[in-house]
Amino acid sequence: MLATLLLLAIVAFLSIWAIQVQKDNEDVMIQDRKLSDVAKKMIAGILEISKSLSAFGNRIPISYLRLVPHQEAPTNICWGDRNRSVLIRVPLGWTITRNMSDIANEQQESKYYAPVNKQTIEIRSADNSANIFMFLAGLMIGAYRGLTDDKALEKAEEFYSDSNIFEREHNFEQLPASCVEAAEALEEQRHIFEENGVFSKKMLDMTINKLKSFNDKGLSEMLYGNNNQEALRKLVEKYIYCG
Incomplete structure (x- = not known):
C-alpha cells in the first residue's frame, strides 16, 4: 500500500481536523476552481x-457526549460545504495565490504569495482522546480506498448534503x-484495516x-x-484526563 501511494506521487499533510493533498507541488484538492474529483x-x-474510525478518534465514553444531534458536532455520515453538523466539511477554499491576510488587511505593506492553493477538507469527529497515529493511519486507508474505487464519485454524491441534514x-x-x-x-470492518x-x-x-x-452503550x-x-459531572471528571 505504501509503495502504491509513493507511486502516485501524492504528499499528504494530515491532522485530526484537515487534509490537504499535493502532487508535483500543486494542490490537487481543487480543479477548475472547484473541489476536485480527487x-x-x-x-x-x-x-x-x-x-470504524470512531474506534481510534473517540476512545472514551465522554467523547460521545459531544456527538449528539442538533449540535455543531457530527452525527450523520455525510459531507457538505456549509453545515457544521456534517462529518466532513469543505471549508472556504482560496483558489488564488494571494495569502488570506493580504486580503483581510489591505493596509499591510508586505505581500506574501503562496506557491499553492489552500483548499482542505475537515474531519470533524475526532477529539483529544484520539490515538493520533492510528487515526491518521485510518484516514490514509480511507483516502486510498476512495482513490482506487471506480464508484467513489457516485458514492460521494450520495453522501453529499447541501441543506439541513436533520x-x-x-x-x-x-x-x-x-x-x-x-x-x-471496527469488528465488522476490521478486514479493511x-x-x-x-x-x-x-x-x-x-x-x-x-x-x-467501558460498557457505555446507551x-x-x-x-x-x-x-x-451529578452523574454527568462524575463521568467527565473520571475521563477528562484521558491523555
Missing part, C-alpha cells in the same frame, strides 16, 4: 469507514453513539476489547434523558 474520492473512501428527507447513517458501538463497527498489514490483528483486538470494557441517552447532572 478530493471527492477521498471523502467517499473516508466516509465509508467512518464508523430534515426528514435525509436518511444518512449515524456515527457510533458509544465506545461499544465503535468497537462493534488489516489489509496490507497496516494494522495488526493484535492491535485491533486490543482496541476492540478496551472499547467494549449512556448518553440515559444521562441527557434523565438530566442527571
Whole structure:
C-alpha cells in the first residue's frame, strides 16, 4: 500500500481536523476552481469507514457526549460545504495565490504569495482522546480506498448534503453513539484495516476489547434523558484526563 501511494506521487499533510493533498507541488484538492474529483474520492473512501474510525478518534465514553444531534458536532455520515453538523466539511477554499491576510488587511505593506492553493477538507469527529497515529493511519486507508474505487464519485454524491441534514428527507447513517458501538463497527470492518498489514490483528483486538470494557452503550441517552447532572459531572471528571 505504501509503495502504491509513493507511486502516485501524492504528499499528504494530515491532522485530526484537515487534509490537504499535493502532487508535483500543486494542490490537487481543487480543479477548475472547484473541489476536485480527487478530493471527492477521498471523502467517499473516508466516509465509508467512518464508523470504524470512531474506534481510534473517540476512545472514551465522554467523547460521545459531544456527538449528539442538533449540535455543531457530527452525527450523520455525510459531507457538505456549509453545515457544521456534517462529518466532513469543505471549508472556504482560496483558489488564488494571494495569502488570506493580504486580503483581510489591505493596509499591510508586505505581500506574501503562496506557491499553492489552500483548499482542505475537515474531519470533524475526532477529539483529544484520539490515538493520533492510528487515526491518521485510518484516514490514509480511507483516502486510498476512495482513490482506487471506480464508484467513489457516485458514492460521494450520495453522501453529499447541501441543506439541513436533520430534515426528514435525509436518511444518512449515524456515527457510533458509544465506545461499544465503535468497537462493534471496527469488528465488522476490521478486514479493511488489516489489509496490507497496516494494522495488526493484535492491535485491533486490543482496541476492540478496551472499547467494549467501558460498557457505555446507551449512556448518553440515559444521562441527557434523565438530566442527571451529578452523574454527568462524575463521568467527565473520571475521563477528562484521558491523555
